[in-house]
Amino acid sequence: MQSNTIRELSLFSSLIYFNKKDLLTFMNKSTLKYLLFSAVITCFANTAKGQQAPNMSNISGNFEINSQYYIKDSLIDAPEVPEKVLSNGFMNLNFDYGNFKAGIRYESYLNVLQGFDPNYKGSGITYRYASFTNDGITITAGNFYDQFGSGLIFRSYEERALGVDNAMDGLHVRYTPIKGMTLKGFIAEQRNYFSKGPGIVRGFDGDLQLNDLLPGWEAKKLRIGLGGSFVSKYQKDDSPSRILPENVGAYAGRTTIAYGSVSFDAEYAYKINDPSIVNKFIYKNGEALLMNLSYAKKGMGAKVSAKRIDNMNYRSDRGATGNSLSINYLPAINKQLTYRLSTLYPFATQPNGEMGISGEFYYNFKSGTPLGGKYGTMISLSGSAISDIQRGPVSNDTLGYTSDFFSIGENRYYQDATVEINKKLSKKDKLILTYIYQVYDKDVIEGKIGEPQVTAHIGVIDYTHKFNSKHSVRTELQHLMTDEDKKNWAMALVEYSYAPHWTIAVFDEWNYGNKDEHHRFHYYNASLAYNKGATRISLAYARQRAGLLCVGGVCRFVPASNGFNVTITSRF
């Protein structure tokens, strides 16, 4: 058995040592072989499972295909799509044998859906790795994702709905010498759609949890965590006109201090000068500070956050823009809003500079109290305000500007306040009421010069009635009121569930307040979804407005479209 396994392992190992050129030719020629390879691994695993080492191996993975048939709709600016049908899809396959792991992902964009970067072109293996864990050390060769602290200087991740995938390709080591101490290091290039970025990224991170580390601290009410990281990128200076730093280093330090129900955490990051297309090639250094203070005790929770970001765009290619080749992640601190109309004006992090504060409060009025009623009432309040940093002139203009750390800039980028009441009315009825106030600087956030600052008020009624454990209906009524941009919107949704398998939903978004009568469009959507276990199949017809789709402060612009969509997701 050993020899068979070794052979099997060597096959995996061989996958990791392709260079870029190999990978590219490989994608074009050998896709089918890779898929067969997947199937063969399944055979090996099953055989291992059945005959040699019971319950030691595991094959898992997931799959998604999202296909859209486009209909030209010139009224809403939905363009004609020559291919008629566009499709994004992927399959992951993970193989797990004791402490050994390997995996691959095949991605296919034929052609890529509208709104995703057109560099997603064609099909191929975009991700493959092997790793093993021994004596507290985990070594990964090939592709990996990781994050240091809150990601201010390094975060490699995937957000498929946004088309974000900045997977690293190289070697990664994670070592836990003793409980409470984690050390990580890596050296890698970065994925750029179907190729790799020109830079090399190196990083190291150390994390200490004192309560695990120090004898006698385990049960202490005071909990302390400390961490520090260093990341450096190398990119050749090929500029004929500028002298550019080829190695750009960044470091960060973080701490968590908690006492009982109260917790404070902070992370500070610094980056040396890093002229890039995003910061218009200024030679200023970068800084970021994130702080959170929170309280959590059953029945009540609260959090306040503050952050300051100054010139922290950090990519493995100084010429990259949009969502490609980011080394770091600058989280937004405003609440993530998800109701349809509340996504019209989503805030996106401004890497060149922003500062802001936010607060959240959650409370549960227990059942049996006057405000709680028979089943209790949950409320949440939140608010945030985000502005530009203060910017002053500097004598040497290659440095860009000077900025006082504690002064707030004049431009207000975004502001919001939300109130949500979540109430179970009876065993069968649930109600969520939401009010949202937003101020949104369309000019800066969407880069549309001259657009006005938008002030919007949004109200949502979300009501669910459960007839019995199989049948239920959910309705949403939403309204957005604003004097700017496209003025007022209304939306209504009805969703009927025949559990556990079927869901049917229809909704209409109506821009009834548009000052141009001919632009008072209805954006309607009808969908049918079938769920079974791990699988979901959905069919939809949608006339969809243009807008930003955001996850975690990172956004993708989705153009207007009209057409049919089929999505299938599954895992195994």
Next chain:
Amino acid sequence: MICTCLYDKCEAFALKLFSPFTKKLKQLPMKKLALAVALLIGSTSLFAQTGTKSDVPAANIKSLDGKAFNTATINNDGKPFIIDFWATWCKPCVSELNAINDDYSDWAEETGVKVYAVSIDDSRTMNSVAPFVAGKGWDYTILLDPNGDFKRAMGVNVIPHTFLFDGKGKLVSQHNNYSPGDEDRLYEEIKKLTGK
């Protein structure tokens, strides 16, 4: 279907399939080859281990108080457990966890079941998880998966995604999406597992 092939045939097939790759391996510089060999030797030692493996894959994530947590250690002392992927911004996830929480103390008392609620909130909203959970009054064991490592290992595409495991860590059932009433069916399955 290909998986039903016999082991020997599979092996021959694999060798044929991989001949271009194994050839490639030979062409690689010695240094890389040495690394590959080191990797192999390192990983073979793990096959000395025996024992029953839980269906829960290993991923290094965090507990709510920020400590490192290896998901392979998830168990419930021989009783069934649930792994539920959610996020503070996911409405149906929160509806499902609210619905389960209404009866969770009864479930736990009658069957001993335990719920691990794995938040995939990233560093934007991760710090909101503890206050959010407190404000909801949930009694679950909360885990934080801010970079999607456990989500990826479990092959979760969209949330909510709920997995039910038996006392030995074997995956018994799962559902994605949430429809009101799913919690009733989940409890029926838990009762079946525990013979109640």
